[in-house]
Amino acid sequence: MPPHTFKVNGRPVTVDVEDDVRLLWVLRDLLKITGPKYGCGINVCKACTSHINGRAFNPCSVPVGQIRPTDEITTIEGLPETVGADLHPMQEAWIDRDVPQCGYCQPGQIMAAVDLVKKVKADGGAITDDDIDGIRNMCACGTYSRIREAIKQGAANM
Amino acid sequence: MPAQHRVAPRPPRFPGTSRRQFLGYLLAAPTLAVGVKLTADSVLEAEALPSPAPEVSEVYDLSDLLADSTRPTANLITVVLERDGTVSFSMPRAESGQGITTMAAMLIAEEMGIPVSDVNVTLADARPELLFNQQTQGSSTVISIYTPIRVAAALARGRLLEAASTLLGDEATNLRTTGGKVVSEAGSSIPFAQLATAAANSETREALTELKGPDDFTVIGTPQRRDDVRAAVTGKKNYTMDIDVPGAVPTMIARPPTIKGTVESINNEDQVRSMPGVTDVVEISTDAAPGRGTTSSGVAVCARTFGQCIDAINALDITWGGGNADGESDESILRQLRASPAPVNLPSPTPLDQVGGQIPLATEGLGNVGPVEAVEQEFVFHWRSNSAMEPNVAVADVRSDSAEVWTPSQIPINTQDQLARELDLTTGQVTVHVTRGGGAFGRRLFNDAPLEAARVSKEVGKPVKLMWHRADECRVGRVHPMCISRLRATYSPGAKQVVSFEQRHTSVATDYTEAFGDMISSQAAKLPFANELTLSQTVFLLTASVPYDVGAVALGYNEIFDFDKFATGSSRNLNNMDVRPAQELMIDLLAAKLDEDPLDFRLDRLESDRAKAVLEKVRDEGDWGRDLPEGVAQGVAVHNEYKGTVAVLAEVDTRPATANRDIRGATTGPRVRKVTVAVDVGLPINPLGLKAQMEGGVMTGIAHVFTGSLHLRDGNFLEGSWDDYRYTRHWNSPPELDVHVMPATGERPGGAGELGVGVSVAAVACAYARATGTTPTSFPIGHTKDVPFRVKPFVPPLPPSPEDGLTSYPTPSAAGPVFNPAS
Numbered sequence: 001m002p003p004h005t006f007k008v009n010g011r012p013v014t015v016d017v018e019d020d021v022r023l024l025w026v027l028r029d030l031l032k033i034t035g036p037k038y039g040c041g042i043n044v045c046k047a048c049t050s051h052i053n054g055r056a057f058n059p060c061s062v063p064v065g066q067i068r069p070t071d072e073i074t075t076i077e078g079l080p081e082t083v084g085a086d087l088h089p090m091q092e093a094w095i096d097r098d099v100p101q102c103g104y105c106q107p108g109q110i111m112a113a114v115d116l117v118k119k120v121k122a123d124g125g126a127i128t129d130d131d132i133d134g135i136r137n138m139c140a141c142g143t144y145s146r147i148r149e150a151i152k153q154g155a156a157n158m
Numbered sequence: 159m160p161a162q163h164r165v166a167p168r169p170p171r172f173p174g175t176s177r178r179q180f181l182g183y184l185l186a187a188p189t190l191a192v193g194v195k196l197t198a199d200s201v202l203e204a205e206a207l208p209s210p211a212p213e214v215s216e217v218y219d220l221s222d223l224l225a226d227s228t229r230p231t232a233n234l235i236t237v238v239l240e241r242d243g244t245v246s247f248s249m250p251r252a253e254s255g256q257g258i259t260t261m262a263a264m265l266i267a268e269e270m271g272i273p274v275s276d277v278n279v280t281l282a283d284a285r286p287e288l289l290f291n292q293q294t295q296g297s298s299t300v301i302s303i304y305t306p307i308r309v310a311a312a313l314a315r316g317r318l319l320e321a322a323s324t325l326l327g328d329e330a331t332n333l334r335t336t337g338g339k340v341v342s343e344a345g346s347s348i349p350f351a352q353l354a355t356a357a358a359n360s361e362t363r364e365a366l367t368e369l370k371g372p373d374d375f376t377v378i379g380t381p382q383r384r385d386d387v388r389a390a391v392t393g394k395k396n397y398t399m400d401i402d403v404p405g406a407v408p409t410m411i412a413r414p415p416t417i418k419g420t421v422e423s424i425n426n427e428d429q430v431r432s433m434p435g436v437t438d439v440v441e442i443s444t445d446a447a448p449g450r451g452t453t454s455s456g457v458a459v460c461a462r463t464f465g466q467c468i469d470a471i472n473a474l475d476i477t478w479g480g481g482n483a484d485g486e487s488d489e490s491i492l493r494q495l496r497a498s499p500a501p502v503n504l505p506s507p508t509p510l511d512q513v514g515g516q517i518p519l520a521t522e523g524l525g526n527v528g529p530v531e532a533v534e535q536e537f538v539f540h541w542r543s544n545s546a547m548e549p550n551v552a553v554a555d556v557r558s559d560s561a562e563v564w565t566p567s568q569i570p571i572n573t574q575d576q577l578a579r580e581l582d583l584t585t586g587q588v589t590v591h592v593t594r595g596g597g598a599f600g601r602r603l604f605n606d607a608p609l610e611a612a613r614v615s616k617e618v619g620k621p622v623k624l625m626w627h628r629a630d631e632c633r634v635g636r637v638h639p640m641c642i643s644r645l646r647a648t649y650s651p652g653a654k655q656v657v658s659f660e661q662r663h664t665s666v667a668t669d670y671t672e673a674f675g676d677m678i679s680s681q682a683a684k685l686p687f688a689n690e691l692t693l694s695q696t697v698f699l700l701t702a703s704v705p706y707d708v709g710a711v712a713l714g715y716n717e718i719f720d721f722d723k724f725a726t727g728s729s730r731n732l733n734n735m736d737v738r739p740a741q742e743l744m745i746d747l748l749a750a751k752l753d754e755d756p757l758d759f760r761l762d763r764l765e766s767d768r769a770k771a772v773l774e775k776v777r778d779e780g781d782w783g784r785d786l787p788e789g790v791a792q793g794v795a796v797h798n799e800y801k802g803t804v805a806v807l808a809e810v811d812t813r814p815a816t817a818n819r820d821i822r823g824a825t826t827g828p829r830v831r832k833v834t835v836a837v838d839v840g841l842p843i844n845p846l847g848l849k850a851q852m853e854g855g856v857m858t859g860i861a862h863v864f865t866g867s868l869h870l871r872d873g874n875f876l877e878g879s880w881d882d883y884r885y886t887r888h889w890n891s892p893p894e895l896d897v898h899v900m901p902a903t904g905e906r907p908g909g910a911g912e913l914g915v916g917v918s919v920a921a922v923a924c925a926y927a928r929a930t931g932t933t934p935t936s937f938p939i940g941h942t943k944d945v946p947f948r949v950k951p952f953v954p955p956l957p958p959s960p961e962d963g964l965t966s967y968p969t970p971s972a973a974g975p976v977f978n979p980a981s
């Protein structure tokens with residue numbers, strides 16, 4: 001069982017586990033970082049969405065063996081630190097709009113939204129309804145309208 | 159809309175505002191603590207059944223039943239003022255996103271004069287002494303707890319004023335509470351923190367209090383964010399699988415490739431047990447009832463991580479026995495439903511008997527309406543899943559003489575009772591901690607996960623955290639049964655009048671045993687019809703009604719199969735998610751026959767003023783009748799239930815350019831582009847939360863109309879993921895969605911969690927019918943025989959986790975071709 005070393009939320013971590021165990025379970029079951037949620041395990045629901053080196057990805061679909069020592073994983077718990085604040089502007093918008101119902105999908109929704117806005121901004125654009133239509137994150141409580149408003153509001157402050 | 163149709167908003171009115179006194183208890187405790195029986199108020203006497211009762215649910219509906227069954231035996235709920243000046247309340251209910259803990263905090267804040275954020279509401283463990291008073295379903299929560307919580311808080315306020323008057327040397331009548339302080343008219347004040355022990359009681363005694371009048375409300379009716387919103391968006395909200403119970407091992411179950419199949423043998427147990435991380439491989443019963451044996455079974459795997467459970471399950475070589483519905487498919491079920499007409503006269507005594515048991519479908523005897531014509535229509539509703547984002551979960555630690563379980567149960571007392579029976583323990587030996595759920599929607603009324611977790615924990619002798627795989631949620635999880643609704647209405651073209659309206663609903667049997675069984679039995683004497691009907695017929699009659707004056711109304715319900723042939727259960731809005739859309743589509747057909755505008759037709763025939771007001775509201779706010787291009791149309795529907803009334807106006811775009819829009823991995827199809835909702839729940843406590851419930855109802859409604867269904871084929875459900883089971887996604891959600899909360903029309907709040915589903919299905923379906931010129935008769939419209947996705951294998955049972963997550967974000971899984979029933 002090779003040890004795996006990488007950074008999570010700014011902290012170096014080392015875990016002893018088989019290469020093929022998907023990162024979601026390494027985070028949740030071994031490192032007890034439970035912000036990323038399980039909703040499908042097959043890269044469909046996006047409840048586990050987190051960031052690797054600043055870009056969104058789905059740890060349920062990445063074996064831990066693919067993570068390099070230099071990789072930086074950010075989960076919802078580490079998002080505020082990426083902007084050096086108590087809350088990321090996207091989280092503030094989520095609170096302001098009272099987005100969550102059960103809340104289970106929301107860490108993934110926020111991580112996906114932050115990535116999308118960064119991408120759109122890097123392309124020199126502003127977030128549109130069409131961009132938001134393309135987000136795959138599932139919400140069984142049906143909070144989509146508030147997410148739509150919150151993304152626009154959060155984007156304005158990013 | 160022409161200006162003459164506009165009406166001024168109605169002023170709030172509070173009929174029967176009273177200054178009744180309420181009884182509670184000051185409790186002996188180190189700090190101020192008060193208790194109130196959950197029976198503190200008395201709706202039932204106020205609402206005697208009028209006679210005749212043409213449709214029972216209008217006078218005595220499911221929320222009454224649930225509220226009443228909680229009356230006679232309840233024990234105390236308690237509110238405690240902590241030394242730091244915050245207030246604690248342990249709520250005997252489940253919270254899965256409906257916002258009821260936030261509402262409870264608001265009620266306490268209102269009566270005590272403390273900021274909402276200083277009230278901490280937690281979920282109580284199972285409390286058998288509360289009996290039926292600990293269930294969260296049928297949108298009854300807010301109805302049954304509203305007064306008792308306020309009484310408790312008002313008693314606490316009274317004690318605080320007494321204690322402060324001693325300390326301040328002022329009359330209690332010169333004092334009031336605000337912002338967590340007692341303040342005097344003279345300007346001095348004491349924070350609650352300094353009164354927590356001074357106001358404590360050394361012995362328990364009864365006390366009386368009065369409640370604030372609605373005119374004095376400063377918190378009730380104002381928008382408040384969820385109490386856990388910050389925790390939810392920072393990843394700190396703990397769901398069942400996030401709780402760190404020492405030693406609890408990840409556990410999943412290999413389930414049969416048929417509905418309710420059984421294990422015959424495990425052929426490579428040792429090999430699988432030696433896989434990395436795997437610690438245990440055991441065969442267990444997955445039967446839904448305690449102690450019944452192995453009517454269905456599976457193989458549980460415990461491992462160091464859930465990922466290793468998944469791999470081990472897929473490596474298992476199991477010989478499976480047959481299933482419970484082998485050979486059945488959508489087509490065979492539909493044939494059997496059609497062969498089983500619902501009786502329109504239900505067994506006596508029924509509401510129909512009170513109108514003579516006769517449905518005037520003939521022209522004779524109707525006097526002056528002249529010749530009548532009939533419209534008939536059958537509607538088919540396919541299987542639906544009520545799965546939440548968080549799958550079925552439970553942590554269980556079973557010892558020889560005790561058991562401790564964590565699970566987001568909607569009926570924890572029932573969970574405790576079933577676990578005790580399963581484990582041969584007394585209920586006192588079983589502790590059930592109620593965790594906050596990641597959605598419920600009726601699914602957590604059943605104890606599938608806690609029973610399984612307890613069985614595994616007992617078998618392997620260690621604590622386990624059991625979680626269902628998403629594929630099992632779709633395939634094995636409880637479903638809303640397939641059903642058909644047959645409607646027939648007669649109308650008089652001459653008199654421009656609907657003469658009769660008949661609806662016969664035939665469904666695959668629904669399992670209501672956990673949810674309503676005991677409660678309905680305990681209340682049967684109060685219901686005018688329950689004795690001779692099945693549980694499902696009773697639930698139907700308690701929820702079904704037609705909100706319009708459409709002549710003589712006859713409703714009938716029957717079922718095929720035993721209640722547990724399929725794993726079924728309560729879904730959000732129960733029968734009304736199908737029954738009401740069928741009615742509303744029929745109303746549109748009748749309006750067309752009588753050459754009337756669909757909205758005016760409804761307005762003219764609505765029986766309640768509150769319902770008329772919400773319909774007028776969506777007409778005005780949603781701009782009913784505005785010019786729209788061909789292929790785009792509006793639809794409207796109204797619904798009364800749970801002491802509330804709601805209208806939905808939906809605008810659907812079916813034009814090919816819209817329906818065929820290409821979004822990577824998406825099932826697109828017709829777009830609901832604008833929805834306007836007006837809701838009147840009597841007394842809205844938290845408009846922000848109420849709107850959220852309506853928004854969720856709209857999203858669920860959209861799924862039921864277009865794409866959200868399960869396909870039954872050869873004894874199994876084919877869907878295995880959120881891309882197969884196509885609930886509404888971002889690309890289907892309406893870009894414009896406005897919910898208008900009507901001003902208070904009463905002194906009591908109604909339920910909201912389910913109110914918005916069936917009516918949204920109806921409005922969207924009616925809009926689609928008008929946009930395409932064809933009334934859809936099979937739901938969801940996108941449910942086709944050829945499934946639009948690649949069916950995942952049943953053996954091995956779980957889809958393997960991909961390995962390409964780094965290179966292909968956001969990889970769509972195999973979604974089917976574009977869905978466009980309109981083109």
Ligand code: FES
Pocket residue numbers: 037038039040041042043044045046047048049058059060061
């Ligand atoms: S759990 Fe990772 S995408 Fe669903």
Ligand code: FES
Pocket residue numbers: 100101102103104105106138139140141142143255547596597
């Ligand atoms: S808030 Fe419950 S699943 Fe999205």
